Amino acid sequence: MVLAKTTLFDTELQEAASFFKALGHPARLQILRYLSETKMCITGDISEELPLSRTTVNQHLAELKKAGLIQGHVSGKNTNYCLDPEKIKTLKMVSDAFLSTLEPDDFKCGG
Template structure:
């Protein structure tokens, strides 16, 4: 039922909500920061960098992959993870646009008067 109610909103708001949901956990933000800092594709070394179990880290990686913010590819038994810079730039543009809509100082002044 909740799924149907999402359809009542503009596609832009639905898209923004999906991106925000993917970033709605500090572990996911830490993973993205770690990938950005390493500036390369890395293997399952996240569990060594985060105070979480390997299983939990993999669940967070899956959420980031589903949002297409992270890409992965396998070589033998290793899986490599990389930032999807195209999707990150798309998200940045969406976020900038959304924040511009809600951050007009006139909005606040109109409400106070």
């Protein structure tokens, strides 16, 4: 059985990579921003807010759900989408922790 290469890295880096992968497309960032700005769950078609097809938006929503950043609850024919506040807090902590390890003042490149 082949091991995933990600298992060779510590859990903090794996968690950060999972979040950063989910944030790796501007449409996903726009979805998160939209859900944050509305301050409530959105019922219906988020694709009306983006210049993308419904199918494409649904694929981006699925990636955000997979990372746990949003929740989607089916209600009749519609799905209610919300940010997951606890995961957003975790995202902030993980991002801050990772970025704090990168000290740009200490960078020295040839020259």
